[in-house]
Amino acid sequence: MLRATLFFVFLLGQLFAQSLPTKWIFVDDFAGEQPYFSALSSSSQNLDLALMKWTQAAQRDRYWLANARIDTISDSLNVYLSTGPQFSWENLELDSLSERMISRWKIEHPTKNPSVWLNELLRYYENTGYPFASIEILDFNLQGGAMSGRAQVQPGPYISIDSIALKGYSSVRRSLLRFELGIHSGMEYNERTISRLSQRIDRIPFLGFARQPQVLFSKEKSVLFLYIQEEKNNRFNGIAGLNSLQDGGVTVTGEVDLLLQNSLNKGERLEVQWRRPGVEMQMLDVAFDFPFPFDLPFGVTGALNFLRQDSSFLNIDFLGGLRFWASKDARLRLLYESKQSVILSEESFVTGAANFSARFVKLGLEYNNSNHFLQPTKGVRFFGHVGRGVRNSFEESENQWRALGSLEIFQPIWGRFGAYSRSLSATLLTDNYLPNELYRIGGVNSLRGVNEQSLFASSYFIQSAELRYALDRFSYIQLLGDFGVIENRSGFQTGLQRNYAVGAGMTFRTELGLLQLIYAVGKQGSNSFDFQASTLHIGYTSTF
Known part of the structure; x- marks a missing residue:
């Protein structure tokens, strides 16, 4: 840290070069005086700030007697930097003014480990407008490697970002x-x-x-x-899947995702996604976000979703609302959702499906402190919302609750190894359930080892865990496991079932984008793993 701060001093000298040449002399307790930097120029005003920062860095390294001395010789400045010995405090008293300031800030003054506490105190100052704060030793008694004495805090000038x-x-x-x-x-x-x-x-x-x-x-x-x-901010994703059929054949599934961001230099986001999880279903989703209208801490968000189940029914879902920036990491959501389902054939009534419309008001929370938007290696991402609404069907109204949550944790383990955990859950609470209002899950984005969007659920919980080995910043191989509990109360597929999946995969970077391969095999309940019903997920992400 000390050498880095001396480089900071060097930069200040370069940025504020004036007429006086400055000679930097680093005083070593064992070797005496020796030149550290030479032929530098700095204004004396900025030099004062630089030396405050140097003293603070030295004290962070437990050089509590560090000091700087400036001599003017003819038309040049000689700056002597001395760290003194490195030691720890055994007993420390602060002057009355420093004690009053600390008491006002309600910072506890411990009796043990004063050196650690002083470093915490310096950090507090530098995070509240005093980056040049330092400790001035008033008197001391040094015996061995421990010191007792009195000191006072020198906050230095108050600094704001002008x-x-x-x-x-x-x-x-x-x-x-x-x-x-x-x-x-x-x-x-x-x-x-x-x-x-x-x-x-x-x-x-x-x-x-x-x-x-x-x-x-x-x-x-x-x-x-x-x-x-x-940065390249627009993204194109393509995913192809091979799903097994009961007659032993296979069917190709697919997904195309186009994401356009900041095209108008406003931070806006537009996403269009088409999915065909199987031969019987297609989905089209359109979503947009526009942040900070009038430079205020909120944004406008909206989404329109279409789902068609062969010739059975068509669902149309509109979601719109506001996102509020509660902090740098957290967002609050206030949402309105409108759902409409239309039966396309009379045969669908046999399964229990019916025409309906529903309206919901929802509250949501987002939290993200991960270290990268695309491939995080550390941090937490959370999204969840809960809403209450009314469904109209069969000329009757029925109150409903919907809730959904997603929690992702990225954790480095050792070296190139890291862990990833994901928890997904959702529930629909109502008196009478319709098959065409249930959640659809299964596949690479929820429960692997089963066909895409093949499971109907009124409530579900899915826990995923992965062990990852990084090949580079954006490439890794993985071992994975999924566990899911799925409940269906619609009468179409009644009961509670447990699903398991294990597999392996690889994500690697190419010149055109990221390619993801995941192979998984699953099972239900006490059944054995069915390798004939295994799934292969192929994903591709390209930025442009």
């Missing part, structure tokens, strides 16, 4: 920087927020950094430089 300078892709919306990255002009300096900008921008599909952000400090102002570049 402006944000965009380099490269300058069309990015300021509201996106504020609500997605957590930065805006006038904010107090926060080291944690700035150091995590690279991780946060990896969650935004259409943005990236050409180089790391930098902060330019001076006593007059501070400027945050963002070197943003527009």
Whole structure:
């Protein structure tokens, strides 16, 4: 950390070059004085800030007596940097002013491990507008490697981000920087927020950094430089599947997903998805999101879904609402949903299906602190909503509840090994269930080892687990297992069933995109695994 901060001092000297040449001298307790940097230039004002930052970094490494001394010789500056010995505090008292400040912030002052506590105190300062805070030793008694004494906190100048300078892709919306990255002009300096900008921008599909952000400090102002570049953000997915038939044959299933993002430089999102899980069913979904209208922390979202089950029925589902940015990681949703189902043939009535319409009002929550939008290796993603509505069918009205949730956890284990866990659940609560209003599950995005969208459920819970071995940043091989509990109360397929699946797969990057292969075999209840009914899922993701 100390060498890195000296490089920070070097950068300040380069950025604010003035007329006085500066000679940097690193004082080593064992070797005496030796030159560390030479022929650097810096204004004396910015030099003060740089030396505060250097002192803070040295104290983080337990060089509590670190100090800097400036001598002016003729027309040049000599800067002496001394770390002193490295030691831990055994007993520490703070001056009365520092104690009052800490008491006001309600920071507990422990009697054990004062060195760790002082580092936490410095972190608190640098995350609340004081990036140059340091500890000044008033008096001390050093015996062995431990020290007792008194100290006081030197907060240094209060720093706020006066402006944000965009380099490269300058069309990015300021509201996106504020609500997605957590930065805006006038904010107090926060080291944690700035150091995590690279991780946060990896969650935004259409943005990236050409180089790391930098902060330019001076006593007059501070400027945050963002070197943003527009990434390939549009995506095309194609998935093909081979499903087994009862007569021993196979049928080809498919899915096409087109995603357009930020085409208008507004952060908007448009997705069109077509799916054919089997010979009897087709689905078409259209969804859009428009964030931050009038630069306010909310967005408009909508979706239109069509599902046709051979010649039996047609379902049309509209979903619209608002997304509110509760924090950088969390979103709240207020949604309205309208469902309509039309029977296409009289034979469908035999199965219990019926014409119906339904209206729902829903509340939802999204949470995402993962480290990448496409292939995370660490973090949590959650989505869920619950809604109450009324279904009209057979000239009767019936109250209903619907709830759905998804939880994904990405966890590094050791080296290239990582774990992935996914929990999916949904439920429909009503007095009378219709087959054409049930959830459809099965396949690569829910329960593997069974045919796509082949299971009807009024309620379900699916737990998936994977062990992954990374080949590179976007490629890995995996071992997987799924377990599902499925309930159907429609009378069409009554009862509770348990499903299991095991398999293996591989995702690897090509010049054109990501290719995914997953082979899985499943079973129901106490039956044996049926390898003749195994499934092969082939997925492809291309960005452009």
